[in-house]
Amino acid sequence: MQPELIDIRNHMAQYPPFDDLPESLLERVVENIEIEYFRAGTPILELGEANQWLYYIRSGAVEVFRRSGELYNRIGEGEIFGQFGLLMHKKTRFPATAIEDTLIYRIPDSIFQELFENDENFADYVEIEDRSRLRSALSRREKSNDLMTSRVTRLISRRPVTAPTTVRLQEAARIMTEHGVSALLLMDEQGDRPRLEGIITDRDLRTRALCEALPSETPIRDIMSADLITIDARDFIFEALLTMLHNNVHHLPVMDRGEVRGVIALSDIVKYESQSSLYLVSNIHHQNTVRGLKRISRDVRDTFVRMVNEDANSHMIGSAMAGIGRSFTQRLLELGEEQLGPPPVPYCFMALGSMARDEQLVVTDQDNAMILDDAFVPEDHDAYFLALAKFVSDGLAQCGYKYCTGDIMATNPKWRQPLAVWKTYFRNWMENPSGEALLNSNIFFDLDGIYGQTDFAETLKALVADTASKSQRFLTLLARNALNRTPPLGFFRTFVLEEDGQHRKSFNLKRRGTAPLSDLIRVHALACGSRAQNSFDRLQAIAQTNLLLDDDVGNLRDALEFISIVRIRHQALAIEAGREPDNNVRPEDLSPFERSHLKDAFQVVSNAQKFLRFRYNAQGGRYVQA
Template sequence: MQIEILEIRDHLSRFVPFADLPEDSLNLIAGQIEVAYFKAGSDILQYGAPIHELHYVRSGAVEIYRRSGELHNRLSEGDIFGQVGLLRSNKVRFPARAIEDSLIYFIPAAVFAQLCQQHDAFAEFVEAEGQSRLKSAVESQGQASELIKLKVQALISREPVCVSSDTSVQLAAQVMTAESVSSLVITAPAPDNQNMVGILTDRDLRTRVLAAGLASGSPVSQVMSPDPITIQSHDSVFAAMLCMLRHNIHHLPVVQQRRPIGLISLSDIIRYESQSSLYLVNAIFNQNSVEGLQSLLPDLRASFVRLVNEQATAQMIGSAMSGIGRAFCQRLLQLAEQELGAPPVPYCFMVNGSMARDEQLVVTDQDNALVLDDRFDPALHDEYFAQLAQFVSDGLAACGYSYCKGGIMASNRQWRQPLKQWRQYFSQWIEQPNPRTLLNSSIFFDLEGIYGQTELVDELKQLLAQKASSSPAFLAAMARNALNRTPPLGIFRNFVMETDGRQKHIINLKGRGTAPLTDLIRVHALACGSQAQNSLLRLDAISKTQLLQPEALDKLRYALEFLSKVRIQHQARAVSEGSEANNYIEPAQVSASERHNLKEAFQVLNHAQKFMRFRYPAQPGQKP
């Protein structure tokens, strides 16, 4: 084979959609390629002109335009264009112009048609625009594990055992014994006894009846858990697991059109998932020391790797890992209270950042704070809460959740304040934004109360949603702050590499990808007054407004899921190999198709940031 043809074939094999073609197909293409040279500024394709070749950029740079003359895309080495015209009556649909001296390979239409006919992946690639290709990549990554495919109704072995709310606790216990069940569904008294009003478990009988010395004739309405969390029968077992994780419950009523049809327990799921996240959470609450919790760190990593290997979605993995993180926090708080005694005033332990968004992974640090009742008196009470916060922070560090380098922890006196002070913080940050307070806002405005009086944090959520949405100056400042981290793309869609001191030619998937994406989604969510914390739920809230077009929202979803999944898979490989997990990838070490999809995802971020600059213009007195 001629040297020139070998060189052409080898170059094609480095880029999608040619990278996955067999060698004989690459030889076919290379043998029939024609080469053309275009000077900078010259037209390559004009709208409506006949087209009979697929165009491949061998070197240089090309701009693609819409029919209106608006810039559609910038292409560089390895990119293709002209495929839309070949697929639609052999007429140019998107004009092209060389913006640098460029060498272009021409692949004949007959060869193009043969490749489409013989290779489905090639056909799918050229028939799809960037968003569709990214969507396809996301969907192909999310092949469901058995737990995701399995429906909750498959776990139901019998109808729920029910008693009415006016039944005595003694009779309820007798029913549980006779039916060999550990929980009962509590219904309203006749004639409304089809409506579920509560749930009663063995634990309720122990803690609320026996331990409290309650009379056996008392009605179960006094000791049941009212308005229980439920799950639909058609939901997945994985969804049930996440529900139990998030709310730390062991029994979950299953409903069908609001009617209870069964009751599943922690043990039902563990039978299917002996190493599940729920199993780990159960183990966390059975530990009685920090050392015991620390011993579960290998199980935490194993659970993460298993979720990745089962190809759960990034959202599912983030929710599961956040649930595990909350369980560590909650158990440490319980142990702290056992050691220090009951708190002198009510409080809420607030988590921030990725745990609050249900997007935590295996590489993470602490972001937390204490919101205290307004009766808090520093002179009388702060010593207790300082010790509690330090106990929890040290315990989390021992369990793999490193200390926050910026000091965003409840052990820092600044972040251990009564509700009235937190209200002042939030109001001041919104009303008088500056670089320091904007940094605080980007952390604390992802917030969730996970222990204690959670309504204290709910008040802050309400305040935030109300004030932020009505403050254009704050939103503009937040938008400018969110633009500080840009995607790693050069002007021609080439990766811009960086170094972390140990590695060269890397991309920080978090710092240059998922983090700026969550930043801009947060700004839009605040603008529409949403109290959602998870990024995908925030996009759902935004979709109910006219803030972003449906197509733009879909692109953000696909880009976030893809970047998150690449980051997750990278970390899982490191954990499996026993090396230190991080957020850095080397593009040269990933496949050609993955590099292409990374570029598409970063391009989505790039366009979204440009729109955000336009949507939230700098206010008078602000720097543009």
């Protein structure tokens, strides 16, 4: 092949849909290419004219328009246009004009049809539009991960072993030994059909029966776990993984239309989940000192990298990292209570921000608070809770969770208050939405009770859900605040980069990507009265209303997933290279595939922000989140 053709092939091989073509097909393309140059302002395709070419941009930029004359897209190096005309009677459906001096490779229709008929990925790519391509790219990735495509029933190898709740301790142990199981499901056999009432595990027998020297005739109901966490037979293995991580349980009954189908155990999940995040969580809860927690915290980054290399999606990784962070916090609270004694009044320890949303990664700091019982008397009780908060915060810092620079931590007395005070805080933020109130809303409206009297946190969630949806002024100002961080996409679909400082020539994937998305999703979720915290769960709640079209919800979900996974991969690569991970990415460090689809994802964010401004009349004003 001639050197100039080799150069063309190497360039095209970097960009979809040509990056997945077999070598023989790509060479057919290159050998039949015609090269054409267009000066800025020159029409390339005009509406309705005959078209026999697929256009590939080697350099420059092109604007594509709808039939109405409305701008449809701006595209640049490595992107294609003209495909819709080739698929529809060879007539131009989307006119195009060069907006910079542009070098084009023209691929004849005969070669286009050959590729379309012989390569499924090529056909998928040219048949669907930008945002659908983003969905297609994610779908291909998900299919490579068995956790994403396999139902939990795949892990069930036997019928469930059950016993009535009236059985005695010794008999329960005998049944478990006879059947060789580590968990026994306990059924209420009164009524027309048995109903799942509780579960007993090997660990329960050790810690609740043997350690307490209970008599063999003790009713099993006295030590069983009730209020069970279960999973549906139609759920996927990755959902079982997230449920186990979030709740720190090792056994999940699988339910099918109200009946028990079986039980899956941690060991079953581990067969599919090689990242060992479940084992790490279990190991955290077995540590008896802060030093021990600090020692195993070194495994967090290894776990993160393994999950990335196993093609886990961002929801799985974010939930796993949040589950690990929760476990460190919970164990520190237990150790703190052992050292300081029992709390003088009930309390709830709250996680805030990314941990509460199950969207935590390895570059993170502490965001937490305490809700105290209304019986709290500062003079009598606060010394205890300050000491406990400091113990936890210092311990988290030793385990790699940096102190919050904005002092959003339970060590700050402002964020260590009785439930009644918290209710006043939240009401004031929604009823008198000043700049500071809006900043606090963005932080504290992502909350999760992770230890102690967690129903205190549920009370605040209910207050927010009931009040925010009824306050149009609050939603308008919150939406306005959500518009302050825009995606790093310029007029010509080029990336907007930092111009100075240590992160010069890069853009921040959190501040300019995932954060604007989570901000606008939060506004919509509050508007529809959802109590969900995770951004994907919030999108699911939004989809059940008429607030957004299904396609718009799908686009937001895909954009969030793709931006998140690029950010996650960037951090994993830094860890593997021995560098400190961060959120700042340089375009040249991204693959052409990532650059192309990031532009699609950022365009989704930009369009969603335009709708947010329209939907909530969020014009003017400026509050900037810290």
